[in-house]
Amino acid sequence: MTKLKAILFDLDGTVYAGEREIPGASDYIKHLGSTGIRCVYITNRSNRTAETVCKQLQGFGIPCNPDDIISTAHVAANYVGNKSAFVIGEEGLVSALEEKGATITENSPEYVVVSLDRKFNYEKLEKACALISRGSKFIATNTDPRLKMDNRFVPGTGAIVAAVQTGTGKEPIVLGKPERIIIDMALEECGCSAEEALVIGDFLPTDIASGINAGLKTVLMLTGASTKADIEETGIAPTYIAKDFAALASIIQAEYGI
Numbered sequence: 001m002t003k004l005k006a007i008l009f010d011l012d013g014t015v016y017a018g019e020r021e022i023p024g025a026s027d028y029i030k031h032l033g034s035t036g037i038r039c040v041y042i043t044n045r046s047n048r049t050a051e052t053v054c055k056q057l058q059g060f061g062i063p064c065n066p067d068d069i070i071s072t073a074h075v076a077a078n079y080v081g082n083k084s085a086f087v088i089g090e091e092g093l094v095s096a097l098e099e100k101g102a103t104i105t106e107n108s109p110e111y112v113v114v115s116l117d118r119k120f121n122y123e124k125l126e127k128a129c130a131l132i133s134r135g136s137k138f139i140a141t142n143t144d145p146r147l148k149m150d151n152r153f154v155p156g157t158g159a160i161v162a163a164v165q166t167g168t169g170k171e172p173i174v175l176g177k178p179e180r181i182i183i184d185m186a187l188e189e190c191g192c193s194a195e196e197a198l199v200i201g202d203f204l205p206t207d208i209a210s211g212i213n214a215g216l217k218t219v220l221m222l223t224g225a226s227t228k229a230d231i232e233e234t235g236i237a238p239t240y241i242a243k244d245f246a247a248l249a250s251i252i253q254a255e256y257g258i
Contacts, residue, residue: 004256006038006190008070008183008211010201011053012147013224015041021060022223024245029062031249035258038190039068042183042199044142044157044176044206046073046115047090070186072115072141072176077102078185079139079175080111086131088124088160089115093141108134114164114172115141116157129167138168142176144206178209183216200248202226204236212236219248 009015015025029039041053041064050066057064073089073096082101086109087094093115094104103109112128132138144156161172175181187197194215201207202224211218220226220238231237240255242248252258 002195002256004037004198004252004258005192005196006040006187006198007032008186008190008197008199008216009039009041010199010203010207011041011043012045013202014200014207014221015057015062016060017224022221022245026061028245028249032258033063037258038192040070040186040190041068042070042177042186042210044072044144044182045147046071046076046093046096046141046157047118048092049095050074050092052092067189070182070189071096072182073097075175075182075185076113076115076139076141079173079181080113083111084109085111085113085139086128086136087113087115088117088120088128088164089113089141090117106131109136111139112136112164113139113141114157114161116147117160120160125163125167128164132164132168132170138164138170138172140172140174140176142206143172143174144176177206178213180210180214183210183214187214198252204230204234204238208238209236211238219251221248 050069053069054064054066073093077096077100080102084103084105112131140161143158143161145158146153147156199211199216200219202221204226208218217239219240222243240251
């Protein structure tokens with residue numbers, strides 16, 4: 001039996017739904033922690049700081065520290081390092097980049113980083129397109145077409161990325177799920193291999209696909225976006241399916257003895 005060392009949880013739709021905890025999440029995650037399993041949280045959202053996300057999880061009674069949050073903001077910060085970037089994004093992304101030593105500038109940056117920006121406008125679009133056309137590398141934190149906020153769907157990062165892509169004719173380097181970069185970063189944080197970790201999420205095209213792309217076993221939680229019927233439609237097949245956290249506990253007990 002392979003030893004399980006870490007679980008990589010998606011957040012919205014898996015651990016919580018908006019401001020509401022998914023039933024059973026807190027109790028089961030606390031149980032996992034008591035057995036020595038490292039729980040980290042991977043999210044395509046980059047607009048919130050790790051401290052903000054951590055505070056939300058703690059509000060549900062889930063033990064957490066900022067190092068447990070792996071967002072596309074942190075992946076982008078690692079990717080850019082101490083080089084220069086023009087940013088279409090919000091506080092969480094800008095602060096993560098600056099903490100890693102990046103210079104935020106409009107003057108011939110090495111990178112143009114595009115993410116969720118609720119103050120996005122034509123001026124920012126025009127500037128990003130001009131910089132990319134002059135040679136700046138085009139990075140997208142993710143290409144999610146929409147996201148759920150306050151029980152409604154709003155345009156996501158993918159809508160902004162598409163505008164920049166259309167305006168430049170350039171394909172971005174994508175850092176978030178379903179690409180494996182964010183999963184690899186989470187594994188490095190946990191100090192374990194793909195065989196020693198499990199990806200758990202509610203959305204087949206991002207959460208489950210990212211785990212598959214990185215060579216991990218996956219669990220589709222039927223607590224959020226995707227259904228069993230979507231498996232056949234998308235062709236994305238998780239290793240396991242759990243209708244709730246009680247079912248997840250049964251799967252992990254049977255497969256890993258935890």
